[in-house]
Amino acid sequence: MKETKRRIEFFSLYDHTNIEKHLEKMAAKGWLIENIGSTFWKYKKIEPQKLRFSVVYYPKKVNEGVIVSADRQNFIDICSSGGWAYVINYGQMHIFCTNDENTPPIETDPEIQIECIHKFAKSDIITNNLVTIGCCIFLIAFWGYQMLKEPVVIITDEFCKVWYTPFFIAFSIYNIFSYLLWYRKAKAYAENGEFTETKRIFNINILFWLPVYWFSITLEIFTLIRFRYVLFILGLIAAAILLYKLFKALRKAIGNSSKLKDETKQLLKGFLAVYLVVGYIAAGIFAFTLIPKPYEKVEIRSEITGETYTVYHDEGAPLDISEFIDIEDKTVSREKSVDEAILLKQTEWTVYSVNEEEYNKIRYTITDVRFTLILEKCKNELIYDQYIFGYKKLDINSEYEIYQAAIDSERWSNTFVFSNGNRIAEIYFNWEPSEEELLCAAEKLMNADV
Amino acid sequence: MPRVKFQTLTEQMFYILICLKDECCGTDIMEKVREITDGRIVIGPGTLYNLLEQFVYEEIICETKVEGRKRSYILTEKGKETLENEYSRIKKQADDYRRLFEEEKR
Numbered sequence: 142m143k144e145t146k147r148r149i150e151f152f153s154l155y156d157h158t159n160i161e162k163h164l165e166k167m168a169a170k171g172w173l174i175e176n177i178g179s180t181f182w183k184y185k186k187i188e189p190q191k192l193r194f195s196v197v198y199y200p201k202k203v204n205e206g207v208i209v210s211a212d213r214q215n216f217i218d219i220c221s222s223g224g225w226a227y228v229i230n231y232g233q234m235h236i237f238c239t240n241d242e243n244t245p246p247i248e249t250d251p252e253i254q255i256e257c258i259h260k261f262a263k264s265d266i267i268t269n270n271l272v273t274i275g276c277c278i279f280l281i282a283f284w285g286y287q288m289l290k291e292p293v294v295i296i297t298d299e300f301c302k303v304w305y306t307p308f309f310i311a312f313s314i315y316n317i318f319s320y321l322l323w324y325r326k327a328k329a330y331a332e333n334g335e336f337t338e339t340k341r342i343f344n345i346n347i348l349f350w351l352p353v354y355w356f357s358i359t360l361e362i363f364t365l366i367r368f369r370y371v372l373f374i375l376g377l378i379a380a381a382i383l384l385y386k387l388f389k390a391l392r393k394a395i396g397n398s399s400k401l402k403d404e405t406k407q408l409l410k411g412f413l414a415v416y417l418v419v420g421y422i423a424a425g426i427f428a429f430t431l432i433p434k435p436y437e438k439v440e441i442r443s444e445i446t447g448e449t450y451t452v453y454h455d456e457g458a459p460l461d462i463s464e465f466i467d468i469e470d471k472t473v474s475r476e477k478s479v480d481e482a483i484l485l486k487q488t489e490w491t492v493y494s495v496n497e498e499e500y501n502k503i504r505y506t507i508t509d510v511r512f513t514l515i516l517e518k519c520k521n522e523l524i525y526d527q528y529i530f531g532y533k534k535l536d537i538n539s540e541y542e543i544y545q546a547a548i549d550s551e552r553w554s555n556t557f558v559f560s561n562g563n564r565i566a567e568i569y570f571n572w573e574p575s576e577e578e579l580l581c582a583a584e585k586l587m588n589a590d591v
Numbered sequence: 592m593p594r595v596k597f598q599t600l601t602e603q604m605f606y607i608l609i610c611l612k613d614e615c616c617g618t619d620i621m622e623k624v625r626e627i628t629d630g631r632i633v634i635g636p637g638t639l640y641n642l643l644e645q646f647v648y649e650e651i652i653c654e655t656k657v658e659g660r661k662r663s664y665i666l667t668e669k670g671k672e673t674l675e676n677e678y679s680r681i682k683k684q685a686d687d688y689r690r691l692f693e694e695e696k697r
Binding site for chain 1: 603617640641642
């Protein structure tokens with residue numbers, strides 16, 4: 142038999158009413174609270190018994206150290222002489238219990254109780270949530286500043302760094318407001334000598350946020366395609382946990398069928414669990430089937446050098462090197478990489494022949510900006526800021542704007558940029574293309590379906 | 592509007608102060624109040640602790656001695672004054688009540 146038990150509890154720490162009720166239930170099941178951590182609450186095994194708990198807030202700052210301050214000891218002594226045994230504390234929050242139903246409560250004056258709770262809330266709930274909001278705003282501001290400078294890089298690579306901040310802010314505001322609402326109401330009642338129960342607020346535990354962090358880190362490390370695997374694995378983990386819960390709930394429902402109300406509750410929970418499990422699995426399978434097939438890879442031996450090369454056959458390249466030169470198709474490698482975000486999509490293709498005698502290569506990137514407001518910013522980044530030695534707008538009769546980048550202060554490179562509407566395409570040739578070739582490339586890239 | 596601190600006293604405050612007419616240990620106050628009021632007024636230990644702290648801060652009472660973990664307190668002059676004010680306030684209330692209702696009976 143286990144001697145200790147750890148649980149994740151989602152209590153807001155000022156919610157003394159529900160914490161007390163919860164601890165009483167746990168004691169009735171034979172578990173006494175032993176330690177409160179930031180994530181886990183630890184319980185130890187006791188004889189199941191009816192205990193009354195009282196959660197009170199010691200009004201002074203508590204520095205957790207080896208020596209319990211004399212003042213706090215005095216507080217604990219007075220409580221124990223009032224019939225309440227000290228159990229544990231978490232900072233200013235102190236938990237006492239008694240097995241005597243007639244022991245008068247620790248707090249008999251609502252005004253004083255609320256003063257203490259408010260002192261605690263100011264240093265705990267309110268401060269923590271304000272810090273969270275502050276950090277989020279800083280992150281968003283920093284991201285926004287970078288976004289103005291380099292939208293393309295930020296959108297494709299770093300969007301995930303801030304996507305969760307609005308949720309954090311919303312939750313923090315919710316926490317603060319629900320506390321302040323309670324405080325206002327409780328204070329008004331207290332003036333008439335009435336106590337106000339605290340309401341259960343779903344406090345987001347740090348462990349709840351872990352998957353969120355993990356999620357965003359994964360997003361950063363993996364490309365979006367691989368992310369689907371992660372989603373699938375996440376779905377499986379969630380399904381496993383829910384199945385376990387369902388199993389436990391069902392066993393319990395069968396175990397004590399005398400209580401009809403509990404049974405109904407368990408059944409409902411069971412249904413919910415099944416619903417979620419099925420949903421997750423379906424989502425997982427859906428995600429899995431969406432994973433594109435890996436590129437077809439072929440190893441070929443060059444007839445000229447005798448070395449072996451890997452050739453990728455990624456179909457659907459909008460512009461092929463065979464447009465420009467006559468070439469044996471099986472020696473052409475086509476590689477594709479996609480960077481997709483809500484605001485824009487970037488697709489890069491590298492097409493080259495591995496046959497060294499006629500080694501030819503083109504590399505092009507098509508950027509589709511889906512949000513017109515950032516179009517100018519993106520153009521700035523992709524054309525004007527990109528080429529440190531400058532660029533020139535070519536005077537070619539075309540419906541597209543065509544730019545050529547410079548290699549250094551004297552020479553022009555074989556890198557060109559086409560721009561029209563929401564699309565910006567960049568292409569590199571490893572030879573000097575003719576005007577006809579350039580126009581052909583522009584036509585293909587600007588009309589490609591990516 | 593919040594009550595101006597200790598200008599008027601709640602029953603619990605009143606009885607704590609009464610107990611401290613003579614030097615008394617903090618932990619004994621709860622029992623003493625229960626005896627005096629015959630169980631009508633019950634003071635919870637948390638409330639008692641906080642009130643004692645506040646009374647000391649406002650110099651209504653003062654700490655007399657600390658024996659090990661036992662702390663004893665006694666009323667100060669300011670405390671006696673506070674208690675006297677409260678007494679005359681309650682007395683006035685009682686007088687007014689009597690005047691109005693007993694005159695009616697006559």
